[in-house]
Amino acid sequence: MEDRESIDLDIGKYFKTVQRYWLVVIGVFALCVGLSVYGTKYLEPTYAASGKLLFKVDRTSSLAGIGEGLGELKALLADQTPLSTQIEIIYSNRLLNQVINQLNLVDSEGKLREAESIRKSLEVKIIGGTDIVSLSYESKDPKEAADIINTLMEVYMQTNVDMNQEDAIEAREFISQQLPKVQEEVFRAEQALRSFKEKNQVLDLDAEFRTAVTELAELNRKITVLESELSGVNALAESLQTQAGFDLEEAIAINTLSQSPVLIGILTELENVESELVNERKRFKDQNPRIIALNQKRDSLNAALQEQVEQTLGSQAVVPEGLLQVPQGQKNNQLERFIANEIQRVELTRQLESLYTSRRNYEQRSQNLPQLEQEQQELQRKVQIAQVTYETLLKNLEEVQVAENKSTNNTRIIEEAMVPEEGSTAKIQLLALGIMLGLVAATTSVLLLEMGDKYIRSVEETKKIFGYTLLGIIPMFKNKRLSSYFQGEKATPDIPVIEASDSFISEIYRMLQANLKFLSSDKRIKTIVVTSSVPKEGKSTVSANLAATLAQLGYRVMLIDADMRQPSQHHLWGLTNAVGLSDILVGQAELQSGICQGIERLDIIPSGVTPPNPLALLDSKRMTSLIRNFSENYDFVIIDTPPLILAADALTLSQIASGILLVARPRVLDRASAKSAKEMLERSGQRVLGLAVNAISKNESSQYFYHAKRYFPTKKVKAQIYPKSSTKI
Known part of the structure; x- marks a missing residue:
């Protein structure tokens, strides 16, 4: 909003x-x-000739199956059209210079024309929704316009053919350069694949993987069976060992010794000696020669037995004495079963170890198969890519060789330029x-x-620059024509509120005093310093009319002309300025002698003789005492002071006043002075009661006071002033 x-x-x-x-x-x-x-x-009239080009796709290559894509119009970027590129080619210096040379187009000096002279009169555009491009050229010579368009279309078509052939030649040269490199790449890829298979002993990884799974299952089955058999053999071996009372080494030794006839004979004879010795000891004592002879024979047989054992088993072999006995049928059978069982256990253990080794080899190979398969696939892809690239290059080489000898053109002239008969x-x-x-x-x-x-021109601009409360807008009334717009011919030049109290101007000043009254409801405003930013803004006139308005409303008013440099109040009221404020302040005149009556309830003090230093008088204690005295004896004290940017009088007097009423006049006040005055007021910290915009123009007045002429009568009505009791505000 x-x-x-x-x-x-x-x-x-x-x-x-x-x-x-x-x-x-x-x-x-x-x-x-x-x-x-x-x-x-x-x-001068100009003549325009135009022609049309149709851009079409060449179907010959697609129908023949060779050279597809050559001469086809394609855009490089998605947001572009291929026809835009062709239009720029038509505008190029290369084509335009060929047209100039063929038609021998010269300028006024007889020199060949520049391409730019043709380009600026040439227009090439796409006909919307079609693949047709329109070419038009304007010239003062109608035949020249038609010749340029026709020649340009022919040159473009020939250039299009040449460019397509150049593309084919460049493609052939490029393919010829790339073929040996791609062929070498195929050889390297195949060699790498062959080396990989030889190194890793790979024929068919898929078949090998399936075989490995089958073999592992079979090995696990065999291992399970052998482990079960070995468990039974181990249990039988423990049982036989418990029954026989010897271990495997002892059983082997006994079996070996039992096969020796000499050892059997010694054992038989030793057994007989032992039996005879037992019988003889029953009859004789140990010292008996018979007993001694049998002991010696036994020792001799034991020595022969030990010697025979060493010869059979080796010198390091030790056979427990209790095991060297003559073989018996039952014990010999247990020994054979024990040895056979041990042999079976050893054989089963060997078979299991072999199966375990085979399974480990298959498992290790199976773990390596995925990695080998990945490497093989990578090498196969390289081989396939290289082969496909090589085959594609060979096919393309054949196609571009055919296309190189073929005239490909994707444009056609569908409308030639005619010589225009009428110009424009x-x-x-x-x-x-x-x-x-x-x-x-x-x-x-x-x-x-x-x-x-540099001047302010309107009320709105004045409000915007100062930013103070707008208390009143006063139209220009000094001009006779403008004053008649508001109240006929009834106003006086300077103080219209006296002669026409029922006029629109009088009502404006009453509104001004009412706005001053409404500024403060708890603290009365009695002493008002009236000033402006620059001279000629009407501050003295506003002071006089405001004072007269307050007096007409029944208030006792004192109007003081404190502008001692350029006093105006005595001129406005038709008074003498022989004795005034300056004389009272320096003590050369009494107060009563300086007070003049303007109208009923309005007393006026002129400025008096201009002193050498007005500010010193206005800033004196005597001036402060006078203002306080007037504030006590009058309802209002209006002080007319010099402009702000020319003298410090207004700021000095505002210290002992209720506030400052700032008068601004558009078209007289400039922006720089207005800003300077506002800065001075802000720095001083004095209270600014508000802003009164004075002497606005008729045009602006009609904006603010549109209904004033119909509301206020033009017939003069003599004002009747009735006394009122003093009311303090």
Whole structure:
């Protein structure tokens, strides 16, 4: 909403600016339009010739199956059209220079024309929704326009054919260079695959993987069977060992010895000696020769037995004594079973170890198969890619060799340029250009004038710069014509509120005093310093009319002219300035002698003789005492002071007053002075009661006071002033 209001304000400000400079606007606009009208007299007719090119896809290559893609129009980027590229080729210097040379186009000096001279009059565009491009050329010579278009289309078509053949030649040369490299790449890829198979002993990994799974299953089955058999053999071996009372080594030794006849004979004889010795000991003592002889024979047989064992089993073999006995049938059978069982156990253990080794080998191979398969697939892909690339290059080489000898053209002339019979002039365009330039020049002129204007022009601008409360808007009444707009011919030049108390101007000042009253409801406003930023803004007139309005409303008012440099109140009221404020302050005159009566309830003190240093008098204790005295004896004290940026009098007096009423007059007050005055007020910290905008123009007055003329009568009604009791505000 704020943006819309600011746009409306800007547009309104612009139209107000145009209204101020309407003579300049009309003059600049009329000048531009007049120049364009004058220029139409010198325009010569121009002739336009046009032709059309159809862009189509060459079907010969696709039907023959060779050279597909050559000469086909394709865009490099997705947001472009291939026809745009062809249009730029038509605009190129290469084609335009060929047209110039073929037609021998020369300039006024007899030299061949530049390509730019053709390009600026040439227009090439796409006919919407089609693959047709339109070419048009404007020239003062109708035949030249038609010749240029026709020649340009022929040159473009021949150039298109040449470019397609150049593409085929470049493709053939490139393929010829790449073929040996690709062939070498195929050889290296195949060699790498062959080396891999030889190194890893690979024939068919898929078949090998299936075989490995089958073999592992079979090995696990066999291992399970052998482990079961070995478990039974081990149990039998433990049982036989428990029954026989010897282990495997002992059984082997016994079996070996039992096969020796000599050893059997010794054992038999030793057994007989032992039996005889037992019998003889029953009859004789150990010292008996018979016993001694048998002991010696036994020892001799044991020595022979040990010697025979060493010869049979070796010198390191030790056979327990209890095992060397004559073989018996049952014991010999157990020994054979024990040995056979041990042999079977050893054989089963050996078979299991062999199966375990085979299974480990298969498992290790199976674990390596995925890695080998990945490596083999990578090598096979390289071989396949290299082979496909090589075959593709061979096929493309054959195609480009055919396409190199073929004239490929994807354009066709569907409309030749005809010699135009009628020409045209740009009168309407020139007039439109003149109107547009006139509008632009007029707008620019207004903007430049506005930029160079340093004065404030409106109430809104005044409010925006100062930012104070707007207490009143006072129309210009000094001009006789403007005053009659509001109240006929009844106002006096300077203080209209006295002669026409029922006039619109009088009501404006009553509204001003009412706004001053409403500023503060708890603290009365009695002493008002009236000032302005620069001279000629009407501060003295506003002071006089405000004081007269308050007096007419029944208040006792003191009006003091404190502008000792350029006093005005004695002129406005028709008083003498022989004795005034300066004389009272320096003690050269009594207070009563300096007070003059303006109207009933209004006393006036003129400025008096101009002193050498007015500020010293206004900043004196005597001045402070006078103001306080007047504040006690009057309802209002109005002080007319010099402009802010010219003297410090207003700021000094505002220290002993209720506040400052700032008067601003558009078209008199400049922006720089207004900003300086506002900065001075802000630095001083004095209270600014508000802003009174004085002497606004008739045009702006009609904006704010549209209904004033109908509401206020034009017939003079003599004002009747009735006494009122003093009311403090």
